[in-house]
Amino acid sequence: xxxxxxxxxxxxxxxxxxxxxxxxxxxxxxxxxxxxxxxxxxxxxxxxxxxxxxxxxxxxxxxxxxxxxxxxxxxxxxxxxxxxxxxxxxxxxxxxxxxxxxxxxx
Numbered sequence: 001x002x003x004x005x006x007x008x009x010x011x012x013x014x015x016x017x018x019x020x021x022x023x024x025x026x027x028x029x030x031x032x033x034x035x036x037x038x039x040x041x042x043x044x045x046x047x048x049x050x051x052x053x054x055x056x057x058x059x060x061x062x063x064x065x066x067x068x069x070x071x072x073x074x075x076x077x078x079x080x081x082x083x084x085x086x087x088x089x090x091x092x093x094x095x096x097x098x099x100x101x102x103x104x105x106x
Contacts, residue, residue: 024041025095026095072087072092
């Protein structure tokens with residue numbers, strides 16, 4: 001299955017060996033995960049130029065809305081942190097969207 005962004009694998013050319021994170025996308029955001037993802041998550045090797053949560057979300061073309069909740073290792077990131085805090089090997093990046101109905105959705 002091909003992703004909306006044209007990717008069909010978690011590891012892309014230019015991925016830096018040894019540096020990886022777990023990407024978790026919940027509800028309808030799961031459609032942006034590559035084929036072979038299990039339980040809404042996938043282990044992703046980071047490319048050399050991918051340093052932040054925002055870099056990772058751009059790679060998979062995950063849309064962020066005003067209701068998006070982005071977490072790294074269980075801590076919620078604000079928009080400045082998404083673009084500025086460096087990811088470390090082994091981090092868990094999770095994204096969900098808060099809906100107008102008051103719950104999490106896609």
